[in-house]
Amino acid sequence: MSFSIVGEHSCNKLEFKNIKDPFIDGQYKLNRIDASILGIWPEQSLFWRILLPVLHTLFMTTIIIPEVRRFIQVLDDLDLFMECVPSFIIIFAAGLKLYTVSLNNKAFTKAISKMRKDWKRFDNPITGHVMYKYAAIGYKGTFIYQALLYGGVFMFITLPTMPAVLDIIIPLNESRNRPPLFETDYGVNPDDYFVLIVFHAFICTMQLIHTFSTVDSLVFIMVEHCCGLFEIINVILNQFNDETKNYTENEQCKIICYAVDVHRRAIDFATFIESTFSNMYGVIVLANMLAISMTGVMIVVEMNQKDWGSVARFSVYCVGTMFHLYANSVPGQQLYDHSEATYNAVYNSNWSMLSIKAKKLIGFMLVRCAHPCKIAAAGFYEMNMENFGSVMQTSMSYLTVFTSMR
Structure with a gap:
């Protein structure tokens, strides 16, 4: 449905950029490249979409096998057992994120196609400004998230090398304890092959973090796009609050019908996000809760035992897990807030100036807006900041239970 918003709007042309394809020449180009490296970009050929995830899985198997060997050795030692579990959790979570996107290729292809159509459809001084604003938010948000994620990983992977460096700078009568990145058993003396083991763990860690950052960034970008659609609805309906404009009944109905159409597109997009990632988030929340509790116990x-190197290692892991859960909760909160803001925009519009026909149309929209969109993990847990706090409290409770079991 073609539509031109009535009235004029002053927009700083330096702020608005006409982006024909945000995934090629716009803000999302780097995210497309990251997804292509993993083989989860929907528009890649079938060959690469099969080969790259399989290669990722095979490569991660090289760290899983030594971990399983170590896991079997320490089954009778609760402390060592709890040291092994967090690494299994992060590998499992990364694989779950990877294959959630990979196995929903058709759905993601349609979603990206809709995003491109929205960029073309809302290419005007008002709605285009909104689209660019939320694209910029998505780009900056993913950049900050990835910077913090890789910064934490850099701290994590440098910890095992610090004792070796200190042995050179400030040597002692005996070598310092060298904590591993992962609890593994390669069947060789770890001191003799320390460099190779650390290098292998480093490559595996970077592969895992790349998977986390790519999939989470893709979700965040889609949520921001959906939030932009809700904001466009607010812009459209705010026209009724301009008392200097006298719209005819036909113009009123066109404006409302246009808002209803955009609202439908926003709801469909939000439904796609929830249905695609619901089960994944359900497992992620439970896994993060378990990882936070166990790493807290190990701290x-x-x-x-005054092993400060291990304290630092588990502290970084614990904080990183908390941050990951927080970053996964933010998109759900944003989606809820923007869909609820649409309800307020409909409710606060100038009803008195509308015709009876227009009031009936906007009334139907108000009924649907009464149920804000959300991301429900596994259908029972809403991804928002309130529930993030509840998960943190539950994790602390589990920490107390695990500590008492020792």
Whole structure:
């Protein structure tokens, strides 16, 4: 449905950029490249979409096998057992994210196609400004998220090398303890092959973090696009609050019908996000809760043993897990807030100036807006900041239980 918003709008042309394809010449280009490296970009050929995820899985198997060997060895030692579990969790979570996108290729192809159509459809001084604004938010948000994620990983992977460096700079009568990145058993003396083991763990860690950052960034970009659609509805309906404009009944109905159409597109896009990632988020929340609890226990254990290197390692892991859960909760909160804001925009519009026919149309929209969009993990847990706090409290409760079991 073609539509031209009535009235004029002053827009700084330096702020608005006409982006024909945000995934090629716009803000999302780097995210498309990251997804292509993993083989989860929907528009890649079938060959690469099969080969790259399989290669990722095979490569991660090279760290899973030594971890399983170590896991079997320490089944009778609760402390060592709990040291092994977090690494299994992060590998499993990364694989889950990777294959959630990979196996929903057709749905993601349609979603990206809709995003491109929206960019073309809303290419005008008002709605185009909104689209660019939320694209910029998505780009900056993913950049900050990835910077913090890789910054934390850099701290994590440098910890095992610090004792070796200190042995050179400030040598002692004996070598310092060298904590591993992962609890593994390669069947060789770890001191003799320390460099190779650390290098292998480093490559695996970077592969895992790349998967996390790529999939999470893709979700964040789609949520921001959906939020932009809700904001466009607010812009359209705010025209009724301009008392200097006298719209005819036909113009009123056109404006409302256009808002209803955009609202439908926003709801469909939000439904796609929830249905695609619901089960994934359900598992991620439970896995993060378990990882936070177990790493918290290990921090307490290592503090009692005064092993400060291990304390630092588990602290970085624990904080990183909390940050990951927080970053996955933010998009759900944003989606809820923007869809709820649409309800307020409909409710606060100038009803008195509308015709009876227009009031009936906007009334139907108000009924649908009464149920804000959300992202429900596994259908029972809403991804928002309130529930993030509840998960943190539950994790602390589990930490207490695990500590008492020792």
